[in-house]
Amino acid sequence: MKPRPPAMRTKRRYILVRILPYGITADQKQVYLSVIEAVTSLWGDAATGLAQPAVVFCDGGYAVVRCRRGTEKDIATALATVTAIGDEQAALRTVATSGTIHALRRRIKPIRLLSETGDVKFGENYFTVYRYPRQKVDLVEKGIKHQKSLFFTEADLEER
Amino acid sequence: MKITDASVCPYPAGDSTLARMALEAAELGFDSIVAIGEGERQTSGPEVLRGVVISAASQKDVIRQVRGPAVRRADVVFVNAGDTSFNRAIVSVKEVHVVRNIHTTRRNAFDHVAARSAAEHGVAVDVSMVPIIQYRGTRRQRVLQRYADVLSLQRRYGFPLTISSGACSILGQRSVRDVRGLCALFGMTGAEVSEALGSIGRLIEPERPVRVVR
Known part of the structure; x- marks a missing residue:
């Protein structure tokens, strides 16, 4: 199938979020389900459908949420209402918004565990x-x- | 103007210590926080103010409690809102700074009479982020309606508003940017949010005419 020309493609925005607490083992699907639940309950089905939120990356205590351009503020607000991932209490802190995942990767500062002392x-x-x-x-x-x-x-x- | 989170509940009421919550608050863009309960003052990091919450059934009870030693030591005195007559009465008590939990009261419990009185006495109404973050469905819709109603009264009468995360954990704290987005849900503008975040400083140190000391 021939891809659409660049001008016809949907413009997207990517939101980098930090997952708290640090040690949580967050699965990408679980993060997606939490995000979708929060966005749907805040903005409703119609707005969520138009915003097309998706989790495209989840590793090392960070996640990248994709949405349509123009809806990133609404999605960031909804991300603030996430209180759990799976069964565990958690929070998502918005770090940055960008038009490319590459730019967001530069903003990721690895969260390193200093020590596990007894x-x-x-x-x-x-x-x-x-x-x-x-x-x-x-x-x-x-x-x-x-x-x-x-x-x-x-x-x-x-x-x- | 200091950007202040108007109430957090540190350990042992919550699961995060005051020092950790202060550390997180600084990272989230706050200059100071109000800790509910017996908090110790921090030597470094953001300023920590001591807050106390009064739950009472009558104005008499509130006046009795504000004379207690724990309340006198506090920087900010909060009173949990009640019915219409209670709210009208407590906004005229000199020692009370903020009326909180307005979303838990009945509709019209904080009416135009209480709003006018609050504006005259410089008593603030607290907008908590907890119900917006944690509630879902009709409960959250009702809270947003109440906050929109309080906001319309604030625009008419000009009493101060405060914004609090009400967090018992670092997981409940939100950044200033997130607070702006959440407050926009009930129609608060960015300028109004900035003013509300800075109003704790004005409540504890109100602007008074210059006094000549000889």
Whole structure:
């Protein structure tokens, strides 16, 4: 099939989002389902159909959401209403909007885990400690399912 | 003008400590936050103000509570909104800064009389982002209607508005840009959002005529 000439193609915009919390293992399909649910509930079926949102990339704590040009502000607003990915609590933080994925890739700063240093006990529960840059410390409850997460800083952890 | 998140609920009420929420708030573009509960002041990062929430059934109860030591130490005093007569009464209490949870009250609970009184006494009405972010369907539609109604009263009478994330976790905090987009859902303009984000500073340090000290 002959492709459409460039002037006839749909113009698109790409939104780079950071997925919080850092350690979450987000599947691209799950992110897509969360995005579609948020956009549909906020703007309705008709507007969602016209905006054509899709998740084209999801890796390393970042995702790229594609939409039609002109709808990127509406989609970014809807992305702010995402509260969960799959069964896990999460948030999507808009980093940048661009006309190409290549430009967005340059904005991706890899989130590197500094260290995973043992366990701590809070009350009755044991938590695994994950340290991130800027003194951020995430504590994830040990368990198989529905683990609780706590978000501390290095100073908070030293105080306790 | 300081851009302020008008209320966050740090650990132990939420799952994120005050220091971590302050760190996130700075990354999201805020200059200061109001921490509900017994928060400690930060030495670095964004300014952290101490907020206290009063839940009461009558004006008498509110006046009794604002004289308590915990409320006196607070920088910002919030009162949960109630029925029409309660709201009309609390906006005239001198120590009260902000009326919050307006979306949980009945329609017309915050009416034009309360709006005029709030404008005269410089009491703000809080717009929380929690119901817009977390609710879905008719519940969110009702909240947006209420906020649009409050906004129309604000445009008519000129009382201050504050905007709060109401976050109990860093996952509930939103950037200034996101707040602008969410407030646009009920018709708030960018200039109005900027003014509302800066109104906490004006509430705790109101502009007064110059006083000559001899």
